[in-house]
Amino acid sequence: MKIVFAGTPEFAVPALRAIYETYGDGLVAVVTQPDKPQGRKGILTPPPVKEEAIGLGVPVLQFPRIRDCVPELAALHADLMVTCAYGQILTQEVLDLFPMGVWNIHASLLPAYRGAAPIARAIIDGENVTGITIMKTELGLDTGDMLLSKSVEISDTDTADALTGRLALLAAKLIPEALGRIGSGKYSLIKQGEGFTCKKVQRTQVDFSKSAREVSALVRGLSSAPGSWGSVGGLILNFFYALPAEGSGAAGEILSADPKTGLVVACGEGAVRISMLQPAGGKCMADTAFLNGRKLQKGVRFDQPVL
C-alpha cells in the first residue's frame, strides 16, 4: 500500500511518525505547506512536518496550491492519502488520484467543530470532552463519513498546547489502526449528523466583563497561539494562563498585584488569577516574577476591548 501524507504543523508530526513506523517505505511522499517567512526578520521557516519528514528520509513535496499540482501527485501512483492539518482545501481532482481514498485526521468529535482551530474552540467553549475523528475526505469541509473516533477529556485547567499534544498522540495511535482497516477493505463508515463549522481563532483582547470561567477558558484556549491579551496603564500584556480565583470587583479591576498573591483581576462574575503572562518586549513569565519588578497598582482597571 503506497501512502502519501499531507500535514503541516506540530500536531501532525506524531501521526506522520506512526505511519512511517508502520509502513516504512510504503510512505512514498509527504506533502506540506511551503516554507513561510516568520518573525521580524522574515526568516524562511520550514513547517514541523517537513523537518520530521526529512529526518525520516521521506521525500517532501511543497505545493503553493495543491490543486494546481495534480500531475506531480499523480506521478506518485499512491493508493491513498492521509491528511492531517494540511492547511489547503483539496479538489475533486486531487481526491480522484487515490484509489483507496483520502482520509483525514480531525481534532474533534465530528460533526462538532468542523473546520479550523477545533482544539482552541473546544476549550474556549468550555467543553469537557473532545477527540480525534478519522474520516473519508470529501469536498465539504470535514463532512465526510467517519471511520473511527476516540474521545479525550478536557479539564478546566487545560491549555490549547497541552490538549493539542494529547490529541496529536491519540491521532498517532488511531491512524495505524485506521489504515489497517482500510487496507483490509473490511470497514464500515458512519454518516455524520448535523454539525457546525468553526473559523480560525484570532488574537483576542480579553473582555473582563465576562465571567471568570469564560475568561479563563478564553486565555487557556488561545495559549500560546494566537494568544489573548490585555492592556493596563499603557502596558500590553499577553496572557498565557488564567484560572478562576477568589475575589470580586469591577470588571477588569486589579484585586491583587504583589509577588506573594500574584495577579488577580476581577471579572464580570468572579475573578481570575493570571499566572502566566508576557509583557511586550519580554518573555513569558509567572505573574509573581513579573510583579517582582513591575509594580501594578491595586484598583487600577484593565482596558475593555473597544467594540
Next chain:
RNA sequence: CGCGGGGUAGAGCAGCCAGGUAGCUCGUCGGGCUCAUAACCCGGAGGUCGCAAGUUCGAAUCUUGCCCCCGCAA
C-alpha cells in the same frame, strides 16, 4: 531598510537623560520569633552591568561598531 521594547546577582526590575561606593522585590543560605503562615525580625552568599573599541582622572551611565532576546505588523 515595516513599527517598537530590551540585555545590570538564580528570577523580575530600578539606576543611564544631568559620568563619581552596585540598588530594589523575590528566591536562596544561616539564625530568631510563632500552635501556625503567601507571616514577621536579624544576618550572609551571589554581579565579566551582552561584546568590543573610543572619550575621560574616572563609564552600567556619553560616542561608535557588533552580537543576542522579545512585543506588534506581515
